[in-house]
Amino acid sequence: MFTYSFESKETKSLYLQLYAFIKADILGGRLQAGARLPSKRAAAKNLGVSVITVENAYAALQSEGYVYSLPKKGYYVSEIAALFPAAAKPLPAVQEAPRETDPAYRYSFAANGIIPENFPFSIWARLMRETLNTARAEVSAAPPSGGLTILKEAICAHVKQFRGMEVTPAQVIIGAGTEYLYSLIIQLLGGEKTYAVPNPGYAKLARIYESVGVKCAYVSEDAQGMDIASLAHSGAHIAHVSPAHHFPSGTVMSISRRHELLNWAAQSEERYIIEDDYDSEFRLSGRPLPALQSLDSAGKVIYVNTFTKSLSPTIRISYMVLPRALTGRFYERLGFYSSTVSSFEQYTLAQFIRRGYFEKHINRMRNYYRKIRNCLLEAIQSSALAALARVSEEEAGLHFLLHLRTDAADADLKQQAALAGTEIRFLSEYYRHTSPAIPAHILVVNYSTLRMEDIPAAVKALEKVICESNSNLAELN
Amino acid sequence: MFTYSFESKETKSLYLQLYAFIKADILGGRLQAGARLPSKRAAAKNLGVSVITVENAYAALQSEGYVYSLPKKGYYVSEIAALFPAAAKPLPAVQEAPRETDPAYRYSFAANGIIPENFPFSIWARLMRETLNTARAEVSAAPPSGGLTILKEAICAHVKQFRGMEVTPAQVIIGAGTEYLYSLIIQLLGGEKTYAVPNPGYAKLARIYESVGVKCAYVSEDAQGMDIASLAHSGAHIAHVSPAHHFPSGTVMSISRRHELLNWAAQSEERYIIEDDYDSEFRLSGRPLPALQSLDSAGKVIYVNTFTKSLSPTIRISYMVLPRALTGRFYERLGFYSSTVSSFEQYTLAQFIRRGYFEKHINRMRNYYRKIRNCLLEAIQSSALAALARVSEEEAGLHFLLHLRTDAADADLKQQAALAGTEIRFLSEYYRHTSPAIPAHILVVNYSTLRMEDIPAAVKALEKVICESNSNLAELN
Numbered sequence: 001m002f003t004y005s006f007e008s009k010e011t012k013s014l015y016l017q018l019y020a021f022i023k024a025d026i027l028g029g030r031l032q033a034g035a036r037l038p039s040k041r042a043a044a045k046n047l048g049v050s051v052i053t054v055e056n057a058y059a060a061l062q063s064e065g066y067v068y069s070l071p072k073k074g075y076y077v078s079e080i081a082a083l084f085p086a087a088a089k090p091l092p093a094v095q096e097a098p099r100e101t102d103p104a105y106r107y108s109f110a111a112n113g114i115i116p117e118n119f120p121f122s123i124w125a126r127l128m129r130e131t132l133n134t135a136r137a138e139v140s141a142a143p144p145s146g147g148l149t150i151l152k153e154a155i156c157a158h159v160k161q162f163r164g165m166e167v168t169p170a171q172v173i174i175g176a177g178t179e180y181l182y183s184l185i186i187q188l189l190g191g192e193k194t195y196a197v198p199n200p201g202y203a204k205l206a207r208i209y210e211s212v213g214v215k216c217a218y219v220s221e222d223a224q225g226m227d228i229a230s231l232a233h234s235g236a237h238i239a240h241v242s243p244a245h246h247f248p249s250g251t252v253m254s255i256s257r258r259h260e261l262l263n264w265a266a267q268s269e270e271r272y273i274i275e276d277d278y279d280s281e282f283r284l285s286g287r288p289l290p291a292l293q294s295l296d297s298a299g300k301v302i303y304v305n306t307f308t309k310s311l312s313p314t315i316r317i318s319y320m321v322l323p324r325a326l327t328g329r330f331y332e333r334l335g336f337y338s339s340t341v342s343s344f345e346q347y348t349l350a351q352f353i354r355r356g357y358f359e360k361h362i363n364r365m366r367n368y369y370r371k372i373r374n375c376l377l378e379a380i381q382s383s384a385l386a387a388l389a390r391v392s393e394e395e396a397g398l399h400f401l402l403h404l405r406t407d408a409a410d411a412d413l414k415q416q417a418a419l420a421g422t423e424i425r426f427l428s429e430y431y432r433h434t435s436p437a438i439p440a441h442i443l444v445v446n447y448s449t450l451r452m453e454d455i456p457a458a459v460k461a462l463e464k465v466i467c468e469s470n471s472n473l474a475e476l477n
Numbered sequence: 478m479f480t481y482s483f484e485s486k487e488t489k490s491l492y493l494q495l496y497a498f499i500k501a502d503i504l505g506g507r508l509q510a511g512a513r514l515p516s517k518r519a520a521a522k523n524l525g526v527s528v529i530t531v532e533n534a535y536a537a538l539q540s541e542g543y544v545y546s547l548p549k550k551g552y553y554v555s556e557i558a559a560l561f562p563a564a565a566k567p568l569p570a571v572q573e574a575p576r577e578t579d580p581a582y583r584y585s586f587a588a589n590g591i592i593p594e595n596f597p598f599s600i601w602a603r604l605m606r607e608t609l610n611t612a613r614a615e616v617s618a619a620p621p622s623g624g625l626t627i628l629k630e631a632i633c634a635h636v637k638q639f640r641g642m643e644v645t646p647a648q649v650i651i652g653a654g655t656e657y658l659y660s661l662i663i664q665l666l667g668g669e670k671t672y673a674v675p676n677p678g679y680a681k682l683a684r685i686y687e688s689v690g691v692k693c694a695y696v697s698e699d700a701q702g703m704d705i706a707s708l709a710h711s712g713a714h715i716a717h718v719s720p721a722h723h724f725p726s727g728t729v730m731s732i733s734r735r736h737e738l739l740n741w742a743a744q745s746e747e748r749y750i751i752e753d754d755y756d757s758e759f760r761l762s763g764r765p766l767p768a769l770q771s772l773d774s775a776g777k778v779i780y781v782n783t784f785t786k787s788l789s790p791t792i793r794i795s796y797m798v799l800p801r802a803l804t805g806r807f808y809e810r811l812g813f814y815s816s817t818v819s820s821f822e823q824y825t826l827a828q829f830i831r832r833g834y835f836e837k838h839i840n841r842m843r844n845y846y847r848k849i850r851n852c853l854l855e856a857i858q859s860s861a862l863a864a865l866a867r868v869s870e871e872e873a874g875l876h877f878l879l880h881l882r883t884d885a886a887d888a889d890l891k892q893q894a895a896l897a898g899t900e901i902r903f904l905s906e907y908y909r910h911t912s913p914a915i916p917a918h919i920l921v922v923n924y925s926t927l928r929m930e931d932i933p934a935a936v937k938a939l940e941k942v943i944c945e946s947n948s949n950l951a952e953l954n
Contacts, residue, residue: 063729063766063872064729064731064766065701065729065730065732065733065734065735078731078732078733079733091801092776092800092801092802093801094804095647095804095805095808095809096647096804096808097621097622097623097626097647097808113619116614116617116618117617119617121609121613121617125609125610128605128609129606129609132598132602132606136598137593139791140593140594140598140789140790141593141791142590142785142790142791143791144574145574149574168571169574170571170572170573170574171571176653176793176818177817179814179815183660183689187689187690191690192690207813208814211664211810211811212660212664212668212689213668213669213690224542252540252541252542254541254542254545254555255542255543255555256542256556257542258542289540289541299569308619308815313617313618313619313820314616314617314618314619314620314819314820316653316815316816316817316818316819323569324568324569324570324571327571327572327573328570328572331572331573331574332572333688334688335574336681336684337656338654338785339793340654340656340657340793340817341653341793342791342793342822344791344822345819345821395540
């Protein structure tokens with residue numbers, strides 16, 4: 001029988017005290033596995049507490065598995081003592097999350113971001129408030145798997161006007177970032193397929209494919225876009241391209257190459273094209289090219305775009321547009337997934353697009369980037385770099401190439417620049433190590449996060465690095 | 478030489494008109510591949526427009542690939558005519574997105590959701606407004622890969638207080654829903670591993686694993702939790718369990734089984750446990766059980782939980798807590814992924830937790846669900862079901878089991894109920910078809926979306942179905 005002495009029940013309820021006493025006896029081995037606990041009535045009488053108190057303590061012990069009950073027999077101690085792990089080892093170290101940006105750089109010609117002030121924050125905040133006040137029912141419910149219809153409709157209208165695409169809301173799938181959408185595409189088209197990524201290209205892309213265990217083929221690019229002979233030769237089933245503006249080479253895929261690519265896809269049922277249209281909004285001069293998707297009569301193009309790049313990094317909303325014939329497969333196989341974007345943010349974005357704020361923002365940003373680019377180009381032209389560098393691919397979106405006349409190695413220049421507090425990146429860094437001919441001395445100049453007021457000093461820093469590293473400067477001049 | 482006649486340039490700029498004329502000639506085959514365009518100067522003179530106009534038109538044609546230029550030679554028509562696809566086929570049908578809920582049911586004992594009104598919408602809205610006003614810089618930037626530190630810290634404090642877990646912010650990873658986090662876990666632990674899911678269990682779980690192409694083992698459950706002998710026999714490397722409250726059986730994993738499971742995991746470096754703690758907040762009586770994670774001294778438990786179930790379906794924020802030793806592997810291999818939740822929602826949720834609103838909400842909801850459950854149990858007890866049904870597993874979270882005395886088949890009862898506008902689901906539906914012994918006549922009664930005022934009518938409807946389908950009613954009584 002139990003012999004426990006209770007503290008005042010003001011401190012801790014009697015049943016919890018009893019629970020703790022018995023638990024300690026079980027863990028300490030004083031109550032052995034298989035032992036029968038006293039009946040509730042007997043224990044209550046013995047301890048001078050109510051039956052309810054004992055009942056509650058036994059129930060708590062049972063719910064945690066320390067005791068079990070047999071119908072009409074009573075409570076027994078569980079077999080647990082032997083199972084406790086050996087003495088705790090010292091805890092392994094926790095690796096901290098890495099910092100997003102390297103604060104050591106004063107200027108960056110490499111960052112691929114957005115300056116937060118350019119986001120129309122007060123309009124967005126107003127629409128959020130409005131959504132909270134007027135659309136409570138809509139935003140309290142779980143969004144359907146593919147996204148809110150109101151946002152899908154707004155996106156249909158947008159891509160019709162700006163990208164020449166005729167699509168219906170059911171073809172549009174909303175997701176929390178393009179990276180997430182790629183994982184859906186892989187599930188839709190098959191993880192056993194080979195995915196062609198451009199070389200040179202955005203390293204993260206191949207990393208995503210490889211992280212989920214699908215095979216990547218690296219396909220070379222020429223001046224018109226992805227090389228179709230290499231693509232065909234690679235054995236890839238799916239080609240991942242950015243026809244509007246290839247990163248980092250800046251190539252706009254030619255009309256003829258677009259048709260060659262569509263023809264390649266049409267040759268086999270398994271083939272598809274992922275059109276990653278990530279910065280098509282920011283073509284700075286000339287007419288915007290229609291999307292590859294709008295030329296696709298065979299249902300082979302999956303179009304992907306994001307608001308994270310065109311609006312703000314705080315908005316984690318991307319979308320894809322499926323070929324009509326794939327919508328059935330999508331909802332059947334993947335329609336069980338919950339949407340990854342809250343109804344609230346989907347609804348706010350829908351209002352932002354419907355009321356024309358998105359279009360206005362894009363126009364404003366295009367002007368802004370044009371100014372930054374022109375100012376940067378002028379600063380380069382009026383520096384010593386003018387004699388040592390040639391600019392190309394400066395028309396479509398947020399970066400251009402700077403071909404340097406130098407005999408220094410790219411890695412050395414990069415290091416010199418870093419020492420001078422300036423981040424630069426070369427085209428050669430976007431090639432696979434194994435590529436046969438990697439072009440040297442071509443800078444990929446990304447000006448999306450460069451501030452107007454920093455341009456003179458940033459160009460000065462770059463000029464100094466390039467001139468000083470160049471031992472044959474006099475000769476080149 | 479060109480012979481085009483322009484409209485007034487008020488209607489459309491001259492260069493766009495010229496662009497359209499030449500493009501139409503190329504597409505119509507009147508200008509053949511390889512043909513040289515007139516020089517800009519000659520064309521300008523001939524057409525009576527400025528050289529700039531011709532320059533702009535040629536540049537637009539070139540950027541779209543209709544023409545190409547050879548240095549010092551001029552512009553030539555591209556090889557494109559042959560590439561245009563054959564006459565368009567009729568468009569394939571678009572399958573519409575399925576509806577989320579079946580509106581045909583008047584009452585549901587099966588829905589696994591939340592009643593939107595229970596979400597403290599006005600507090601949430603106030604915190605959102607405050608965030609917009611005061612944390613503009615924080616929410617305009619891209620969140621770090623694993624999530625905002627302020628939210629990770631709030632989660633650490635929460636799981637310490639409520640689940641007995643001692644963890645640091647770097648171990649916490651934020652993601653847009655548990656389904657997304659599972660995909661990260663698979664990438665972290667390996668897609669070639671076998672993942673054990675409980676049988677019976679939540680069908681979606683196996684569907685997610687199978688959709689991303691990993692092998693699932695179905696492991697049976699007994700009254701204490703996942704069966705360890707079956708688990709060992711299955712060859713699985715990773716066990717996916719919900720120790721706090723298994724769905725649908727309602728089992729709380731016993732302390733001894735928890736230790737057996739931890740011992741199983743400790744036996745091989747490849748083994749891990751995913752602790753899916755999805756509704757641990759809603760234990761309705763007794764003391765909450767500490768998380769399995771808090772017993773884990775070997776670094777084998779990945780803890781997963783979501784705010785979508787505990788707060789509102791509109792909040793797509795989930796988190797996982799990695800063992801200390803896995804944090805390095807996570808940031809190295811998967812730290813390149815962008816966060817899937819906007820800084821804005823992460824920041825708002827952090828405030829909601831820090832200021833105690835989350836705790837208050839959980840307490841309020843626990844009381845609310847207790848009332849609903851008690852009212853539902855009373856309604857059952859005072860109906861004809863009392864003689865035909867026994868309740869079990871009513872303590873932990875949002876559903877209980879109703880063991881029916883009946884000779885009707887589960888499928889027939891389900892159909893009868895559906896005809897009467899009532900959705901019910903049997904435990905047997907959560908078993909794999911191939912399971913050896915599937916228990917019949919056990920209803921999984923989920924009351925999370927049942928409204929207080931609907932309970933009498935809903936129970937009446939259920940009573941009618943069960944009584945009428947039971948041909949031996951008199952005999953059983």
